[in-house]
Amino acid sequence: xxxxxxxxxxxxxxxxxxxxxxxxxxxxxxxxxxxxxxxxxxxxxxxxxxxxxxxxxxxxxxxxxxxxxxxxxxxxxxxxxxxxxxxxxxxxxxxxxxxxxxxxxxxxxxxxxxxxxxxxxxxxxxxxxxxxxxxxxxxxxxxxxxxxxxxxxxxxxxxxxxxxxxxxxxxxxxxxxxxxxxxxxxxxxxxxxxxxxxxxxxxxxxxxxxxxxxxxxxxxxxxxxxxxxxxxxxxxxxxxxxxxxxxxxxxxxxxxxxxxxxxxxxxxxxxxxxxxxxxxxxxxxxxxxxxxxxxxxxxxxxxxxxxxxxxxxxxxxxxxxxxxxxxxxxxxxxxxxxxxxxxxxxx
Amino acid sequence: xxxxxxxxxxxxxxxxxxxxxxxxxxxxxxxxxxxxxxxxxxxxxxxxxxxxxxxxxxxxxxxxxxxxxxxxxxxxxxxxxxxxxxxxxxxxxxxxxxxxxxxxxxxxxxxxxxxxxxxxxxxxxxxxxxxxxxxxxxxxxxxxxxxxxxxxxxxxxxxxxxxxxxxxxxxxxxxxxxxxxxxxxxxxxxxxxxxxxxxxxxxxxxxxxxxxxxxxxxxxxxxxxxxxxxxxxxxxxxxxxxxxxxxxxxxxxxxxxxxxxxxxxxxxxxxxxxxxxxxxxxxxxxxxxxxxxxxxxxxxxxxxxxxxxxxxxxxxxxxxxxxxxxxxxxxxxxxxxxxxxxxxxxxxx
Numbered sequence: 001x002x003x004x005x006x007x008x009x010x011x012x013x014x015x016x017x018x019x020x021x022x023x024x025x026x027x028x029x030x031x032x033x034x035x036x037x038x039x040x041x042x043x044x045x046x047x048x049x050x051x052x053x054x055x056x057x058x059x060x061x062x063x064x065x066x067x068x069x070x071x072x073x074x075x076x077x078x079x080x081x082x083x084x085x086x087x088x089x090x091x092x093x094x095x096x097x098x099x100x101x102x103x104x105x106x107x108x109x110x111x112x113x114x115x116x117x118x119x120x121x122x123x124x125x126x127x128x129x130x131x132x133x134x135x136x137x138x139x140x141x142x143x144x145x146x147x148x149x150x151x152x153x154x155x156x157x158x159x160x161x162x163x164x165x166x167x168x169x170x171x172x173x174x175x176x177x178x179x180x181x182x183x184x185x186x187x188x189x190x191x192x193x194x195x196x197x198x199x200x201x202x203x204x205x206x207x208x209x210x211x212x213x214x215x216x217x218x219x220x221x222x223x224x225x226x227x228x229x230x231x232x233x234x235x236x237x238x239x240x241x242x243x244x245x246x247x248x249x250x251x252x253x254x255x256x257x258x259x260x261x262x263x264x265x266x267x268x269x270x271x272x273x274x275x276x277x278x279x280x281x282x283x284x285x286x287x288x289x290x291x292x293x294x295x296x297x298x299x300x301x302x303x304x305x306x307x308x309x310x311x312x313x314x315x316x317x318x319x320x321x322x323x324x325x326x327x328x329x330x331x332x333x334x335x336x337x338x339x340x341x342x343x344x345x346x347x
Numbered sequence: 348x349x350x351x352x353x354x355x356x357x358x359x360x361x362x363x364x365x366x367x368x369x370x371x372x373x374x375x376x377x378x379x380x381x382x383x384x385x386x387x388x389x390x391x392x393x394x395x396x397x398x399x400x401x402x403x404x405x406x407x408x409x410x411x412x413x414x415x416x417x418x419x420x421x422x423x424x425x426x427x428x429x430x431x432x433x434x435x436x437x438x439x440x441x442x443x444x445x446x447x448x449x450x451x452x453x454x455x456x457x458x459x460x461x462x463x464x465x466x467x468x469x470x471x472x473x474x475x476x477x478x479x480x481x482x483x484x485x486x487x488x489x490x491x492x493x494x495x496x497x498x499x500x501x502x503x504x505x506x507x508x509x510x511x512x513x514x515x516x517x518x519x520x521x522x523x524x525x526x527x528x529x530x531x532x533x534x535x536x537x538x539x540x541x542x543x544x545x546x547x548x549x550x551x552x553x554x555x556x557x558x559x560x561x562x563x564x565x566x567x568x569x570x571x572x573x574x575x576x577x578x579x580x581x582x583x584x585x586x587x588x589x590x591x592x593x594x595x596x597x598x599x600x601x602x603x604x605x606x607x608x609x610x611x612x613x614x615x616x617x618x619x620x621x622x623x624x625x626x627x628x629x630x631x632x633x634x635x636x637x638x639x640x641x642x643x644x645x646x647x648x649x650x651x652x653x654x655x656x657x658x659x660x661x662x663x664x665x666x667x668x669x670x671x672x673x674x675x676x677x678x679x680x681x682x683x684x685x686x687x688x689x690x691x692x693x694x695x696x
Contacts, residue, residue: 025481027572034480050480133401134378136608136641225380225640227606227613235604256575257582261483265606294483294572 002155002345004312005193007323007338009152011316012282012308013068014326014334016300017061020290022047024062024297028251031293040247040291044325053105059329063106064145064301067093069332071168072149076340079347081153081164086171090115098331108262110138114172132222135175139226141267143169143182145298148305150182151189155345158205161190162213166220176217177224181264183213184229185302188272192309199280202310206272207233227265232258236273243277250277251292260294267295271303280310283317313338352680353687355502357659358540360683361629362499364663365655367671367679369633369647370416371395374454377403377413379640381602391638393630395670405453410667410674414489415648417451418442418459419496420677422515426500427685432693433497433511438518439466456609458485462519474521474569482522486573488614490516490529492645495652498536500686502656505552508537509559520611523561523568527576528611530560531619532649539656546627549653550584553619574612579605583620590624594635597624602639607646614642618649629654629662 022045023031032038035045044059053062071089078085093099094107094115107115116122143165150164165186169179187209188202210230236258243250254273259266271289278284285307289300313319327334352360375398376384384392387399398404404413412420422441431437442463446452455463457473464472474482494512501508512533513526520526534556535549557576583605590597601620606613618636625631632654636647660668660680672678 025479025483025572027481027570030480030570048480050478052479054478131401132378132403134380134383134640136378223380223383225378226608228603231600231603255572256578259572259574259612261572 001195003338003342004314005309006152006341007335008282008308008311008313008316009148009189009305010308010334010338011313011319011323011326012286012304013148013301014061014065015322016286016289016304017065017297018059018326019044019286020297020300021056021060021062022051023290023293024052024295026293028255028291028293031291040287042287056105057329059325061102061326061330062297063102063108063111064298066099066102068146068149069337070096070099071146072337072341075149075153076344079344081150081167083167086168087118090118090171108140108142110140110175110178111142111172114174118171134223134225136225138173138175139177139224139263139265140173141178141181141262141264141295141298143173143178144185144264144268144302147182148185148189148302150186151193152309153341153345154190155193156190158187158190158209161186162209162216165213166216170221174221175224176214176221177226177229178264179217179221180210180214180229181268183217184210184233184268185271185306187213188306189309192306197310199276199310202306203233203237203272203276210268226263229265229268232265232269233272236269237276240273240275240277244279247288250274250288255292255294260292260296260299262295267299268302271299271306274299275303275307278307280307282307282311282315352683354659355540356683356687357661358656359499359502359686360680361658361660361663362495362536362539362652362656363679363683364660364668364671365629365633365651366419366495366648367412367416367651367677368395368663368667369636369651370412370644371410371671371674372633373637373644373647374398374404374407374411374413375402376637376640376643381599381638381640384638384640391634393634395667403454406450408674410670412451412671412675413644414451414454414456414459415492415645417448418445419493421445421448422493423496423500423682423686427682427689430689430692432500432689433514435514438515442466442518456487456489458487458525459489459519461485466518481571482569483572485520486522486524486571486611487520487609488525488528488611488642488645490520490525491532491611491615492648494529494533495536495649497533498539498652498656500690501537502540502690503537505534505537505556508533509556509563513560513563517564517567521569522571523564524571524573524576525611526564526568527557527560528615531557531576531580531615532652534559536652536656539653544657546622549627549657550619550623554580573610576612576615579612579616580619583616584623587620587623591626594631598635598639602641607636607639607641607643609642614646615649618646621646621650622653627654627657629658
């Protein structure tokens with residue numbers, strides 16, 4: 001049961017990342033026009049020439065899943081999440097030949113700055129920004145894209161998941177709102193990992209995690225001026241519920257009102273909205289998230305990792321096929337990783 | 348003895364001043380969260396103070412404006428010198444005049460920088476060097492931060508204000524949501540010069556302007572991903588109207604849900620929400636935008652154009668009027684008179 005949830009979460013995230021990346025940065029109408037032959041996209045696609053990484057192969061994941069996979073290796077080795085293990089995972093992602101292609105191709109601006117600071121190679125672009133009390137530039141979704149594993153490794157333990165999300169996230173995201181997003185996703189995933197989890201509880205944990213995560217984060221990171229994730233999640237969920245039987249309506253309203261951009265206060269609330277609108281079904285969550293465009297691979301990873309933990313691998317249609325395909329194309333043994341994590345949690 | 352201002356002149360002066368005061372006061376609070384500001388200023392920030400070192404300002408002093416008002420000011424200056432209403436040439440010359448003032452261009456946002464680089468050094472323009480089809484990072488509020496001036500030059504003529512806004516802003520802002528947001532502000536500012544105008548009229552004009560902005564830019568706009576400016580204005584106004592007598596609740600609710608950040612789909616809708624929340628009161632509107640933090644100077648600047656035109660300069664404390672002119676070397680009263688002369692001259696021709 002635990003194994004099924006862990007593998008479901010990992011695979012859900014990998015599918016969303018691989019399917020969403022070719023669609024990334026486009027609005028809905030261009031996804032249909034350029035990639036969907038006039039309709040929505042429900043499969044892996046080749047990377048378009050005018051995308052972030054035209055040379056990457058079909059089925060390849062991007063920064064989201066690859067940094068998670070590298071981090072998980074370190075967490076398994078160190079038997080849990082710690083500052084040391086998080087740093088090791090991040091740096092392996094940057095330097096290990098297996099991940100170099102992903103990190104060098106996709107690394108986002110905030111993560112890049114964080115890693116340079118860890119390695120002592122950071123040069124400030126302007127001194128004023130360093131002195132600023134608050135930072136709006138780093139309200140990005142790169143903490144939330146990876147901290148769902150803090151929920152994966154802490155089934156049912158919301159408080160520990162939040163702590164671990166902060167440990168992981170603060171290395172790259174010195175920003176209270178970005179970390180609030182990370183804690184929200186971690187808390188929700190921790191609840192989704194419970195055997196008898198319900199969608200209601202998952203959403204409630206997400207709102208709780210965003211609120212408590214923000215309160216904790218302002219003490220260890222720079223404050224930020226930006227819209228609140230705790231306040232936007234209910235709005236996104238409201239949209240998700242209103243359009244649960246209307247695929248296109250759900251996507252239009254979510255992108256028109258909440259947005260699915262690079263910012264944590266867009267991607268995280270939308271991810272909850274899409275997961276709820278799909279009733280937690282993994283593939284439906286993936287399809288709704290990725291077809292929303294903009295930073296849709298990350299929105300998709302966040303949404304599908306929660307949905308995968310909730311519904312489990314066995315619920316994913318053609319799960320075996322996806323697992324085999326993605327593991328091969330990316331050279332990542334996702335099944336073994338799920339087994340290693342299960343073993344770690346059962347110790 | 349100064350000549351007495353006519354009603355129109357007084358409102359133009361009010362609009363310019365409102366925008367400048369909003370920009371200057373908001374530059375102090377930009378980038379901070381409302382909770383932080385409240386603690387720091389022991390309540391609300393309602394004055395033109397010396398900016399702190401840990402904020403977004405660079406070598407600034409009390410009353411000094413930032414990029415928002417200055418880019419519009421230098422564009423107006425160029426138009427007045429040439430005795431011409433807005434056209435492509437005026438827009439370009441206005442931008443380049445502004446570029447000569449590093450004390451203000453130090454705040455230049457990504458889209459304005461891109462637009463200016465296209466003019467002077469295309470190799471440095473993101474839009475020329477990126478292979479991406481959609482540059483989603485350019486859906487910014489920098490068109491809307493300056494477009495209020497087109498409402499001033501076209502006082503009372505909403506459609507002309509919209510059309511001039513597109514001409515002015517499309518050099519720097521080439522996507523539909525950024526232009527729609529810019530048209531919302533200029534349309535509302537132009538409308539605010541009507542006699543007996545109400546704040547609900549201004550909101551309607553803003554919604555009309557943003558719808559028109561999408562329509563008029565459809566043929567040339569670059570594709571981008573962004574929330575819908577019209578939907579978000581409606582939603583922000585709904586929030587504003589829901590808690591009209593509760594300043595703190597509306598401010599926080601708008602900042603937390605709509606957001607008042609750098610994006611065209613945040614600061615502009617938020618400005619209209621605040622106009623609704625404050626029932627069109629200029630100073631309250633400015634204080635709300637300033638104390639909501641985020642991109643406070645842009646949000647406050649837009650509110651200043653619109654509500655300053657509605658109420659005229661007399662609602663703005665005299666100390667602010669003086670400080671703005673002194674700190675920036677402006678003479679906004681004189682500029683207001685010259686703008687009315689240009690308008691009358693154009694009408695006669």
